[in-house]
Amino acid sequence: MKILKEDWEKDVVYLYQFKRNPYIPNLSPFCMKVELFLRANNIPHQVIENNKARSTKGQLPFIELNGKQIADSEFIVYELSEKFNIQNTLSSEKSGSLRAITRVFDVEVSTLLSYYKVKSAEFVRGFLPGVGIPKFLLPIIVPLAQWFVKRSIKKSGYNHSDSELKEILVRDLKAASDILGSDKFFGGEKMAFADCAVFGQLASVYFIPWETEAHEILRTDFPNLIKYIENIAAIYFADFPCGQNEKKKIEF
Secondary structure (H helix, E strand, O other): OOOOOOOOOOOOOEEEEEEOOOOOOOOHHHHHHHHHHHHOOOOOOOEOOOOOOOOOOOOOEEEEEEEEEOOOHHHHHHHHHHHOOOOOOOOOHHHHHHHHHHHHHHHHHHHHHHHHHHHOHHHHHHHHHHHOOOOHHHHHHHHHHHHHHHHHHHHHHOOHHHHHHHHHHHHHHHHHHHHHHOEEEEEEOOOOOHHHHHHHHHHHHHHOOOOOHHHHHHHHHHHHHHHHHHHHHHOOOOHHHHHHHOOOOOOO
C-alpha cells in the first residue's frame, strides 16, 4: 500500500473524499459522516479533494493517519475514537439502540435514498459533474446511471414496488425520529456516532435543491429530523451554504 500523503504530520488526519459541492460539504453521505466526526471532536485534519483516489478497498472516503491508511467510514470513526481517546458516556442500552440506528442508516436508508436520488433526472444531472463526469456526456450518462443504480438496488434485495420502498423508508425514518424525540443530538446534549451517520444520509438529500420524493417525506412527516440536521449544519458546517440554510439552485 502506497501512502499518498508522503509529507504527513504526526496525528493529523488526511481525509480523502470527492470534490466539494456548492451546497453541502460533500455529495457522498459517507464523506460527510467522517468529516462531521472530525469537526465535532476537534481532531486536527486536512481534507484532500480527489475524485480519482481510492482506498485499498476501492472506496472513498478513506483517511491516512501517521503513515497508515484506514478505509471505510465504519472503521474510520472507531479507530479515530481509540486514537484520540473519544469516550462513549452513554448507557449500554442507549449505545445499543444507536448502534442499530447507525447501521440502518449506513445500509438501508442509504440504499433507499440512493433510489430516490436516481429517480430524479435533475438530481443525477447535478451529481455527476461533481464526481468527474464531463457535462457534454450527461445526456447519455444520466439515463444509463439511472438504469444501472435502480437495477443494482433491486438486485441487492430491494425488488419492491415504489410504494413498498416508501413504506420501508418511512418506517426507518420514524424509528430515528422517535429515538431522537426533542433531543439536540442522538447522544442527548453530546454527539454520538449515530449522529454522524444520520446527518450524512439526510443532509445529502435535504440540503440539495434538486427535488426528490424524499424531500417531501421529510417535510411532511419528520419536522424534528429537519430541525435536527439544520442545527448540526449550523453548528459544524457554518462555512457552507447548508449551515446558513441556503439552497439557491445553481445551474450546471
